[in-house]
Amino acid sequence: MLNIQTFSKDDFDRYCSHLVQTHPLVHCMTNDVVQEITADVLLAAGASPAMIIDEHESADFAAIADCLLVNVGTLTDDRYKAMLLAVEACCRHSKPWVLDPVAAGLLPWRDERVSELARKKPTVIRGNASEILSLAGMGQGGHGVDSKDDSRDAVNGAAALAKRYDCVVAVTGETDFVTDGKRLLSVSGGDVMSTLVVGTGCSLSALVAAYCAQSDCPLEATAAALKMAKLASETAASVSQGPGSFHPAYLDALYRLARNHF
Numbered sequence: 001m002l003n004i005q006t007f008s009k010d011d012f013d014r015y016c017s018h019l020v021q022t023h024p025l026v027h028c029m030t031n032d033v034v035q036e037i038t039a040d041v042l043l044a045a046g047a048s049p050a051m052i053i054d055e056h057e058s059a060d061f062a063a064i065a066d067c068l069l070v071n072v073g074t075l076t077d078d079r080y081k082a083m084l085l086a087v088e089a090c091c092r093h094s095k096p097w098v099l100d101p102v103a104a105g106l107l108p109w110r111d112e113r114v115s116e117l118a119r120k121k122p123t124v125i126r127g128n129a130s131e132i133l134s135l136a137g138m139g140q141g142g143h144g145v146d147s148k149d150d151s152r153d154a155v156n157g158a159a160a161l162a163k164r165y166d167c168v169v170a171v172t173g174e175t176d177f178v179t180d181g182k183r184l185l186s187v188s189g190g191d192v193m194s195t196l197v198v199g200t201g202c203s204l205s206a207l208v209a210a211y212c213a214q215s216d217c218p219l220e221a222t223a224a225a226l227k228m229a230k231l232a233s234e235t236a237a238s239v240s241q242g243p244g245s246f247h248p249a250y251l252d253a254l255y256r257l258a259r260n261h262f
C-alpha cells in the first residue's frame with residue numbers, strides 16, 4: 001500500500017496559474033451527452049475546447065492542439081477509428097492525452113476497444129471507481145455509467161493499472177485519488193450534488209487533459225484538475241438548491257477560481 005499524500009491548495013494555485021496563462025487548446029473526442037458541459041467547463045476554467053471528431057480531421061487536429069481527451073461514452077465504429085488516429089498523432093507529437101473509460105466492465109465490444117486504447121500510452125486514465133476496478137480486472141462494472149463502488153476500494157486497482165500501462169490513473173468519488181504507481185495523492189472535498197449533474201466526471205477528464213498540457217508532472221497536474229473541480233463543487237453546492245441550480249453555479253465557481261489566478 002502506498003503512502004497517501006494530500007494535494008495542497010498551494011500546489012493547486014501554482015498549476016491553476018499555469019493553466020490560465022497558457023490557455024491550452026483541448027481536443028475533445030467525447031460522448032454525445034456531455035459536449036456542452038465539457039466545452040463550458042473548459043472555457044470557465046481558462047482553457048479552450050474544440051470538438052473535432054471525424055477521421056479525416058482528428059489526426060491533423062491532434063497535432064495542432066495542446067492535449068487530447070478520448071471519452072468512449074457513446075462509442076461507434078467510426079468514432080473509434082477517428083480516436084485511434086488522433087491518439088497515434090498525439091504519440092508522434094508527444095502531446096498528452098487522457099482516456100475516460102466510460103462504463104468499462106459492462107460491454108465486451110467496448111471493453112476490447114478500451115483495452116486497445118489503454119495500451120496506446122495514455123498520459124492519464126480518469127474514471128469512477130467501478131470503471132477503474134473493471135479495467136484493473138478487479139470489478140464487475142458499474143450501474144451503467146454510474147459507479148457502484150467506493151473510490152477508496154479502487155486505490156489498489158488504480159495503482160496496479162498505473163504500473164501496467166505506465167501512466168497516471170485518477171479514480172474519482174467522495175475522495176479522489178491519483179497515482180502513477182509510485183506516489184498516491186488524495187483530493188478531498190466537493191459535494192455529492194456533482195453526481196446528480198451529468199458530465200461532471202466526463203468534463204473533469206477534459207480538465208485533466210488541459211492541466212496536463214505543457215506540464216512535466218502529469219501526476220500533480222491531474223491532482224490540480226481534480227482539486228479545482230472539488231473546490232468549485234463545494235462553492236456551487238453552498239449556493240444552490242438542487243442539480244438545476246448547481247449546474248450554472250459550478251461553471252461560475254470554476255470561472256471565479258480561474259479568474260483569481262490571472
Ligand SMILES: Nc1ncnc2c1ncn2[C@@H]1O[C@H](COP(=O)(O)OP(=O)(O)OP(=O)(O)O)[C@@H](O)[C@H]1O
Nearest residue numbers: 128172173174190191192194198199200201202229
Ligand atoms: N460521493 C461524492 N461526494 C462528493 N463528490 C463526489 C462524490 N462522488 C463523485 N464526486 C465528484 O464528482 C465528480 C465526478 O466524479 P464521478 O466519479 O461521479 O465521475 P463519473 O461517474 O465519471 O461522472 P459522469 O460519468 O457523470 O461524467 C468528481 O469531481 C468527484 O470528485
Ligand SMILES: Cc1ncsc1CCO
Nearest residue numbers: 031033073074102145199
Ligand atoms: C449518460 C451517459 N450515457 C452514455 S455516456 C453518458 C454520460 C455520462 O458518462
Ligand SMILES: [Mg+2]
Nearest residue numbers: 102128201202
Ligand atoms: Mg464517467
